[in-house]
Amino acid sequence: MDGIRSIRAKSGTNLGGASAHNRRIMIDALRVNGALSRADLARATGLTPQAVSNIIEELARDGLVRSQASVRKGRGQPATPYQLVPEGAFAIGLQIDRHVTRTVIVNLVGDVLVQMEAKLPPGGPAQGVVVILDLIRKARNALAAQAPEAEKRLVGLGVAMPGPFGINTLYDDPWMMTAWQNFPLMDRIAEGTGLEVALQNDAAAAATAERLLGAAHGLDHAICIYFGYGLGAGLILNGELYGGAHANAGEIGMMLALVPGDGPDVEPLEHYASMAALCKLLDFDPSEPELFAMVTDAILRGGPKLEQWMDSVAERLRRTVQILESIFDPQTIILCGGAPRALIDRLVEKIEPLLPSIAERSRRYPEARLQAGLADPWSAALGAAAEPIARTFDPRFSAILKTV
Amino acid sequence: MDGIRSIRAKSGTNLGGASAHNRRIMIDALRVNGALSRADLARATGLTPQAVSNIIEELARDGLVRSQASVRKGRGQPATPYQLVPEGAFAIGLQIDRHVTRTVIVNLVGDVLVQMEAKLPPGGPAQGVVVILDLIRKARNALAAQAPEAEKRLVGLGVAMPGPFGINTLYDDPWMMTAWQNFPLMDRIAEGTGLEVALQNDAAAAATAERLLGAAHGLDHAICIYFGYGLGAGLILNGELYGGAHANAGEIGMMLALVPGDGPDVEPLEHYASMAALCKLLDFDPSEPELFAMVTDAILRGGPKLEQWMDSVAERLRRTVQILESIFDPQTIILCGGAPRALIDRLVEKIEPLLPSIAERSRRYPEARLQAGLADPWSAALGAAAEPIARTFDPRFSAILKTV
DNA sequence: TTTATTAAATCAATTCGCTTGACTTATTAG
DNA sequence: CTAATAAGTCAAGCGAATTGATTTAATAAA
Numbered sequence: 001m002d003g004i005r006s007i008r009a010k011s012g013t014n015l016g017g018a019s020a021h022n023r024r025i026m027i028d029a030l031r032v033n034g035a036l037s038r039a040d041l042a043r044a045t046g047l048t049p050q051a052v053s054n055i056i057e058e059l060a061r062d063g064l065v066r067s068q069a070s071v072r073k074g075r076g077q078p079a080t081p082y083q084l085v086p087e088g089a090f091a092i093g094l095q096i097d098r099h100v101t102r103t104v105i106v107n108l109v110g111d112v113l114v115q116m117e118a119k120l121p122p123g124g125p126a127q128g129v130v131v132i133l134d135l136i137r138k139a140r141n142a143l144a145a146q147a148p149e150a151e152k153r154l155v156g157l158g159v160a161m162p163g164p165f166g167i168n169t170l171y172d173d174p175w176m177m178t179a180w181q182n183f184p185l186m187d188r189i190a191e192g193t194g195l196e197v198a199l200q201n202d203a204a205a206a207a208t209a210e211r212l213l214g215a216a217h218g219l220d221h222a223i224c225i226y227f228g229y230g231l232g233a234g235l236i237l238n239g240e241l242y243g244g245a246h247a248n249a250g251e252i253g254m255m256l257a258l259v260p261g262d263g264p265d266v267e268p269l270e271h272y273a274s275m276a277a278l279c280k281l282l283d284f285d286p287s288e289p290e291l292f293a294m295v296t297d298a299i300l301r302g303g304p305k306l307e308q309w310m311d312s313v314a315e316r317l318r319r320t321v322q323i324l325e326s327i328f329d330p331q332t333i334i335l336c337g338g339a340p341r342a343l344i345d346r347l348v349e350k351i352e353p354l355l356p357s358i359a360e361r362s363r364r365y366p367e368a369r370l371q372a373g374l375a376d377p378w379s380a381a382l383g384a385a386a387e388p389i390a391r392t393f394d395p396r397f398s399a400i401l402k403t404v
Numbered sequence: 405m406d407g408i409r410s411i412r413a414k415s416g417t418n419l420g421g422a423s424a425h426n427r428r429i430m431i432d433a434l435r436v437n438g439a440l441s442r443a444d445l446a447r448a449t450g451l452t453p454q455a456v457s458n459i460i461e462e463l464a465r466d467g468l469v470r471s472q473a474s475v476r477k478g479r480g481q482p483a484t485p486y487q488l489v490p491e492g493a494f495a496i497g498l499q500i501d502r503h504v505t506r507t508v509i510v511n512l513v514g515d516v517l518v519q520m521e522a523k524l525p526p527g528g529p530a531q532g533v534v535v536i537l538d539l540i541r542k543a544r545n546a547l548a549a550q551a552p553e554a555e556k557r558l559v560g561l562g563v564a565m566p567g568p569f570g571i572n573t574l575y576d577d578p579w580m581m582t583a584w585q586n587f588p589l590m591d592r593i594a595e596g597t598g599l600e601v602a603l604q605n606d607a608a609a610a611a612t613a614e615r616l617l618g619a620a621h622g623l624d625h626a627i628c629i630y631f632g633y634g635l636g637a638g639l640i641l642n643g644e645l646y647g648g649a650h651a652n653a654g655e656i657g658m659m660l661a662l663v664p665g666d667g668p669d670v671e672p673l674e675h676y677a678s679m680a681a682l683c684k685l686l687d688f689d690p691s692e693p694e695l696f697a698m699v700t701d702a703i704l705r706g707g708p709k710l711e712q713w714m715d716s717v718a719e720r721l722r723r724t725v726q727i728l729e730s731i732f733d734p735q736t737i738i739l740c741g742g743a744p745r746a747l748i749d750r751l752v753e754k755i756e757p758l759l760p761s762i763a764e765r766s767r768r769y770p771e772a773r774l775q776a777g778l779a780d781p782w783s784a785a786l787g788a789a790a791e792p793i794a795r796t797f798d799p800r801f802s803a804i805l806k807t808v
Numbered sequence: 809t810t811t812a813t814t815a816a817a818t819c820a821a822t823t824c825g826c827t828t829g830a831c832t833t834a835t836t837a838g
Numbered sequence: 839c840t841a842a843t844a845a846g847t848c849a850a851g852c853g854a855a856t857t858g859a860t861t862t863a864a865t866a867a868a
Binding site for chain 1: 412413415417419421429437440444450641649650652662726731734764801805806
Binding site for chain 2: 823824825826827828832833834835836837
């Protein structure tokens with residue numbers, strides 16, 4: 001009695017897979033480089049001009065690319081550049097945070113068309129999902145008013161939520177949104193919207209946003225530290241977001257990493273370095289709608305308590321950066337956040353000078369070792385919206401393979 | 405004056421790329437699952453039985469797979485299982501360490517056929533390369549004596565060396581092999597052997613070995629901590645070795661990670677946790693041929709000095725494991741090494757119990773959070789030999805794409 | 809002005825590995 | 839002995855990229 005011996009194997013592929021990949025790299029090339037002619041695309045991708053011609057024609061038929069006026073550049077027939085059509089696709093992003101939910105709708109090139117938020121009722125997910133579905137409905141109506149054709153071109157809905165997912169609780173609420181994680185939220189949203197739904201933690205979503213239209217645009221190896229209510233990192237490795245074995249990779253907020261002076265009872269990193277920690281310090285209510293303005297204000301005012309906190313956070317992040325550089329050898333590290341611009345910028349300033357690491361090379365990229373990224377309350381929602389776009393149009397190994 | 409604007413794009417693919425991928429997944433499936441019938445392979449890979457049949461036939465013609473006796477398993481025509489042919493391919497591995505160079509030759513399934521070492525002269529790479537080429541020549545002769553056909557089936561030569569590569573020196577020799585890294589070693593070896601040569605750091609090589617035939621066999625997400633003369637990690641992410649932007653990913657020995665009691669002047673991790681550190685402690689000469697036996701002996705004898713060192717190393721590694729788990733969310737972490745078995749096993753024992761992390765989940769894999777891997781002086785050389793095999797036969801994204 | 813050169817882009821035929829659907833073979837259950 | 843089930847093959851078809859020749863449109867050189 002052998003039982004069902006499950007065979008582990010990777011998936012095969014065929015002409016269809018190859019073709020799908022080639023469509024994706026065209027779109028990717030146009031996104032990264034701006035408008036390109038068919039000849040440019042052929043040279044850059046290694047495909048024949050004829051193959052590129054066919055693919056571009058098909059993409060144009062599908063309304064994803066369009067030609068610009070032809071340009072003369074020396075001898076030879078002038079080239080006709082093609083660009084992405086912003087209205088070629090749309091996606092909805094949804095951020096679910098502890099006290100608030102936000103939704104944005106973006107188009108293929110990442111322009112934000114709709115942006116709405118709602119307070120989450122304290123009753124937990126059962127009541128929360130009603131608010132969420134209502135918010136999405138309103139956002140879709142607003143989209144329809146701007147672009148009647150857009151509804152047909154919605155490629156999906158991305159959800160960003162604080163992680164980690166599906167693990168034993170390490171410590172208690174309000175740090176973890178345990179009740180939300182045990183609720184069949186994705187099913188309910190998929191059912192309520194009729195869209196394909198995918199879940200990410202908010203750091204991963206922010207990294208997706210940085211890659212689509214931020215500081216990581218066109219980079220293949222970047223680490224995005226997301227400083228929000230909690231602390232996480234989005235890992236862009238080989239041009240793709242890395243999720244780990246259970247989609248919890250990048251949970252650096254859970255690291256028990258020390259700075260000089262810490263004892264064995266050190267708490268997880270995000271207990272020191274996060275908006276939650278700052279709110280506790282300043283005695284601000286995290287659900288306060290004007291929180292960002294209040295924090296910005298406090299930073300501009302300064303004061304020893306805040307400066308001291310920022311110094312200590314900078315010290316922790318400086319060591320975190322050194323650890324991440326040693327482990328990943330990335331092109332750059334980006335500090336972004338669901339946090340006020342002023343805070344992120346001050347922290348980047350204070351983290352410098354960085355500790356010595358393998359990132360210290362004589363011929364560095366144009367990219368600095370550490371830079372500031374997107375920083376506003378909407379960045380996780382924006383990243384959530386970027387996810388369906390990336391999933392549908394970005395070149396990925398898994399997109400080539402057959403679905404077994 | 406536009407100059408040469410370089411266009412960044414991913415590479416396209418075609419039928420040939422798809423076909424190459426399908427060959428690779430067949431080999432991978434046979435390696436991971438043992439012998440499989442064509443029907444099994446078709447189900448597991450999602451390809452049609454006819455496609456599998458054609459591919460298997462071709463692989464058999466190439467001498468990479470062979471059929472076994474058919475087996476009856478219930479109703480229906482009995483299945484004919486296919487297995488990898490060990491003599492289908494061979495590869496050479498070369499480890500260059502501070503005081504010694506080692507070479508091994510393995511076959512397609514990782515059996516070690518030849519194993520030789522030589523002392524490196526103190527004069528540096530110019531003299532070293534002569535010794536190295538001589539050693540490789542002897543090894544190939546030994547291989548020819550065992551298997552006359554093998555020479556034709558050599559797929560490449562992998563080199564493992566302590567990293568990091570091509571960065572500003574953080575601290576001085578003998579930790580870094582600066583002189584070696586500035587020498588055109590790969591070119592000289594390629595020229596001297598007529599083989600394709602690839603370079604990895606020794607931690608990456610060890611991880612390749614663990615994946616091919618060790619504790620990471622068949623796993624897609626594993627971190628191998630390599631405890632050798634230095635300290636590094638090999639990162640297996642999505643079933644592939646991750647190298648980072650400049651092939652220096654995994655240099656955890658460079659981490660400035662603290663344990664309770666450390667001050668701001670903490671040294672890189674490998675100054676505490678490495679064979680080099682142990683040799684310093686015990687006043688052993690690292691170039692001593694009997695080093696492993698001496699260390700094993702010392703461990704069996706015990707003594708407060710050694711126990712204290714092991715405790716402190718275990719404490720550092722315990723925290724490193726927690727950091728790696730938080731960052732990667734892997735299936736398992738493997739402690740392996742160019743170090744005596746006894747040392748690795750004692751360290752794994754002493755590292756337990758692990759610190760709380762996101763790896764603490766109720767339904768864990770069969771795999772433990774931390775386990776011991778290969779541990780002998782040959783593991784880096786073995787991994788170096790596994791690299792050409794993996795590069796030639798493992799499914800990888802880049803293997804599908806055209807070379808631009 | 810004319811002609812040669814260069815480059816973009818297309819046309820038409822070909823290629824090649826996977827798919828499709830019908831068929832053969834070998835075994836067990838009833 | 840027959841029906842059911844599964845492995846595996848045969849032969850034709852398909853589809854996206856390739857190949858090689860051709861067209862178009864510009865500049866450089868004569």
